[in-house]
Amino acid sequence: MTIQDRKQRENEARRRAILSASRLIAETEGWNALTTRRLAHEIEYSQPVIYAHFDGRDAIIEAIALEGFDELATVLSSARLTTADPRQALLALASAYSDFADRSPALYEAMFVARSTLSFANAATPDVMRAAFQEIVSAVRPFAAGRPPGVLAEVVWAALHGVCTLKRGSRLGPEPQSQRLEIIVGLVAG
Amino acid sequence: MTIQDRKQRENEARRRAILSASRLIAETEGWNALTTRRLAHEIEYSQPVIYAHFDGRDAIIEAIALEGFDELATVLSSARLTTADPRQALLALASAYSDFADRSPALYEAMFVARSTLSFANAATPDVMRAAFQEIVSAVRPFAAGRPPGVLAEVVWAALHGVCTLKRGSRLGPEPQSQRLEIIVGLVAG
DNA sequence: TCGAATTTCTAGCAACGATAGATTATCGTG
DNA sequence: CACGATAATCTATCGTTGCTAGAAATTCGA
Incomplete structure (x- = not known):
């Protein structure tokens, strides 16, 4: 199960990265500055990866x-x-x-x-x-x-x-x- | 001055039309439903006409x-x-x-x-x-x-x-x- | 009645959230 | 180690947004 574990760990880490990057952007530049492109660039992944973790921009805000x-x-x-x-x-x-x-x-x-x-x-x-x-x-x-x-x-x-x-x-x-x-x-x- | 007067009257009427249409849309469907295209269609003019009366969407909201x-x-x-x-x-x-x-x-x-x-x-x-x-x-x-x-x-x-x-x-x-x-x-x- | 000025529209830009489909990387198995 | 299958990721694109440049149409004064 170690491979599964590692994947799950990586998944959770990335989810946290999305949340903390979003929060940083919102807190420093306001919620309007939180775009999916900006966020994708910040976490160093492409946009669709975000949608593997959250249903959309609003779901990120709710999680925060x-x-x-x-x-x-x-x-x-x-x-x-x-x-x-x-x-x-x-x-x-x-x-x-x-x-x-x-x-x-x-x-x-x-x-x-x-x-x-x-x-x-x-x-x-x-x-x-x-x-x-x-x-x-x-x-x-x-x-x-x-x-x-x-x-x-x-x-x-x-x-x-x-x-x-x-x-x-x-x-x-x-x-x-x-x-x-x-x-x-x-x-x-x- | 009657031509000037008429133009001014028409201008003011159109400004009021923009405001009341915007308010109706916002009150019935929320501010997100107030798009410049929707508003232009509602007042039966093209989009740029709106910008002759207001600096932009936000200026309309402020006027309201x-x-x-x-x-x-x-x-x-x-x-x-x-x-x-x-x-x-x-x-x-x-x-x-x-x-x-x-x-x-x-x-x-x-x-x-x-x-x-x-x-x-x-x-x-x-x-x-x-x-x-x-x-x-x-x-x-x-x-x-x-x-x-x-x-x-x-x-x-x-x-x-x-x-x-x-x-x-x-x-x-x-x-x-x-x-x-x-x-x-x-x-x-x- | 006609040229000039004004008004209005068509067409388009860049940016947005979101997604389909191609591409790459990773996995278990022989 | 090698290979087919699976999973992960990306590129490219869609439709919509606020807004605007430049073309087209209308209205004006002479």
């Missing part, structure tokens, strides 16, 4: 988004657990979310802006996506006060998503983002 | 976005003024915003999601865009309580923007949107 959910869940979790104080924990989570969006805007776009066949908020939702959302739920639960924690978490998430995307699109004023995050936390945590 | 800001400002203003109670006024504004995004998702996308050369929140910001934002500022001002009303308005706007875009992308749960709007208003208006 899935990577992102895993990373975001980790980031949010460690931020939330830096303190036992619920209010400070919520602020830490909000800052971590905003930093994540700032540091990897293309990744963030793939996860939360791009049209996608990934299913959110239902039975078919992948575990990594659930995990990321559950971090927000955990952070807001102490402040639920009768409100459904899941819906409150959606609202807080929406506020964070809004300030991140609007800021990214130069649609907000010059005030530092931290000011907006503190207002969000203040509204929730009283 | 500008129309949208005017419409949104009107919608928000009349919603806000349906009641003298600040809390009810804020809820009415939030509902009106959400309804606007629901009813014209393509228009909304052009205004708040698409990359754009329109400048937000600075000296060069067009009046219609200022007016729409000022409606939100007016609605939240009664609840500012020491916070800068402009930044608070940005946060409320971001929350509304977030719930609208995330819902549009099927990223939120099955609960009715009104539940989220009430939570947002509750957070701001105590």
Whole structure:
């Protein structure tokens, strides 16, 4: 089976190469710069090889988004657990979310802006996506006060998503983002 | 000058035809369906005529976005003024915003999601865009309580923007949107 | 009514995502 | 080692996109 193994290893390595090259291109030059020709040149294979690994350009973006959910869940979790104080924990989570969006805007776009066949908020939702959302739920639960924690978490998430995307699109004023995050936390945590 | 006048009238009519045809296509089939060939066929002229009116496809989208800001400002203003109670006024504004995004998702996308050369929140910001934002500022001002009303308005706007875009992308749960709007208003208006 | 100016169209470019079919490399077997 | 079969990879191409140059047609003023 060693030959099969080697082929499988090579296949997986190439799949990873496609994903990391795509991510690098998207993060440095935007998703529009990710063309199949450019990508093929970058991984030093011809275009059809890409289609042996992914159904098409959109499938690559979705695979990258899935990577992102895993990373975001980790980031949010460690931020939330830096303190036992619920209010400070919520602020830490909000800052971590905003930093994540700032540091990897293309990744963030793939996860939360791009049209996608990934299913959110239902039975078919992948575990990594659930995990990321559950971090927000955990952070807001102490402040639920009768409100459904899941819906409150959606609202807080929406506020964070809004300030991140609007800021990214130069649609907000010059005030530092931290000011907006503190207002969000203040509204929730009283 | 009647010949000049007629030409100008025809020019303006054709410009309007381009915009309304584009908007219809985008609203019924999405922005991807707006191709210059399709648009040319729709307005019954050849492609180059489009470029006599707009610098390109993106310029059309921006012109449509500008129309949208005017419409949104009107919608928000009349919603806000349906009641003298600040809390009810804020809820009415939030509902009106959400309804606007629901009813014209393509228009909304052009205004708040698409990359754009329109400048937000600075000296060069067009009046219609200022007016729409000022409606939100007016609605939240009664609840500012020491916070800068402009930044608070940005946060409320971001929350509304977030719930609208995330819902549009099927990223939120099955609960009715009104539940989220009430939570947002509750957070701001105590 | 006719030459000049303007308007409009036809035809085409380069780049895109994607794929069919030829070509090369690799495999197990005698 | 050699060879036929299989698998992997590439070249070349398709249809579509935004956009534009240059030809053709129309409209204008004299």
